[in-house]
Amino acid sequence: xxxxxxxxxxxxxxxxxxxxxxxxxxxxxxxxxxxxxxxxxxxxxxxxxxxxxxxxxxxxxxxxxxxxxxxxxxxxxxxxxxxxxxxxxxxxxxxxxxxxxxxxxxxxxxxxxxxxxxxxxxxxxxxxxxxxxxxxxxxxxxxxxxxxxxxxxxxxxxxxxxxxxxxxxxxxxxxxxxxxxxxxxxxxxxxxxxxxxxxxxxxxxxxxxxxxxxxxxxxxxxxxxxxxxxxxxxxxxxxxxxxxxxxxxxxxx
Numbered sequence: 001x002x003x004x005x006x007x008x009x010x011x012x013x014x015x016x017x018x019x020x021x022x023x024x025x026x027x028x029x030x031x032x033x034x035x036x037x038x039x040x041x042x043x044x045x046x047x048x049x050x051x052x053x054x055x056x057x058x059x060x061x062x063x064x065x066x067x068x069x070x071x072x073x074x075x076x077x078x079x080x081x082x083x084x085x086x087x088x089x090x091x092x093x094x095x096x097x098x099x100x101x102x103x104x105x106x107x108x109x110x111x112x113x114x115x116x117x118x119x120x121x122x123x124x125x126x127x128x129x130x131x132x133x134x135x136x137x138x139x140x141x142x143x144x145x146x147x148x149x150x151x152x153x154x155x156x157x158x159x160x161x162x163x164x165x166x167x168x169x170x171x172x173x174x175x176x177x178x179x180x181x182x183x184x185x186x187x188x189x190x191x192x193x194x195x196x197x198x199x200x201x202x203x204x205x206x207x208x209x210x211x212x213x214x215x216x217x218x219x220x221x222x223x224x225x226x227x228x229x230x231x232x233x234x235x236x237x238x239x240x241x242x243x244x245x246x247x248x249x250x251x252x253x
Contacts, residue, residue: 005038009200010207012038013051017211019234020052021059022219023227024172025151026234027052029241043197046187050201053184055208056177059216066166071133072174075154078137079144079179086142099246102143107239109156110232129161140175150179152238155231165227169219 012034020027028048035044089098136157144150154175158168187193222230 006203008038009035009204013204014207014211017051017055017208018215018218020055021169021173021212021215022222023231023234024169024176025155025231026237027055028151029234029238033241039200043194043200046193046197047201047204049180049184049187050193050197051205051208052176053180054201054205055212056173056180058209059173059212060170060177066164067170067174068167071167072171074130074133075137075140075171075175076178078134078139079141079150079175080137081134082138082141083144085138086144089142096246096249099242099249103239103242103244103246105239106152106156106235106242109152110235110239132157132161144179150176152235155235159228159231165219165222168227168231 012031016027016031019030031051032044032048035047038044039047136153139153140150143153151172154172155168158171163171184193
């Protein structure tokens, strides 16, 4: 890999990490498409997993005080229940159709959240909704198995119920720390992670930490309205990206 590619990887890593710790969401959505342009697909995905795991674990200590443990537990339990359902669906569902439907759904929610934000409706008091939290975790687990995106269902739920920005960030980062650590362990135990990928990750993680520190600092000052606007944009990007992947798969059939 030449110096220009390394510079591109470092810039993408720092920028995506900044957004990730700013909102608690978006590293894979932003980094994966650009990583795929610079390295082979298998290495790109594993780089995202390794860097995301490290970033989540490093970002969490400053957010422990605003984590809602009960909420996080219900999301994790729901995700564990949904994961096998997603794996079953993955074996039998048409991947192009699934991605298209998921992308359209995420994009639809992004538009809905944007409209609610402009109408001033994202200020509802945050309250526990036990059944919905478990159901959201299940949808997230299914989505992880089907398309590799755990974040959008949880982010959509937390925004719709009016969770404070700090709670959203802390919950998402905690949830991702669990999800990515489990995924990293499964990759290492099954398909294996080459030494070159570990080395590349070690080189890129300092750039991720730098971007993450800046993002966490900015996130502490981010108001509810600005957070909702940024989250809606990221959801829109996730929806468009998923639709684009579905379109590309359909074209190359």
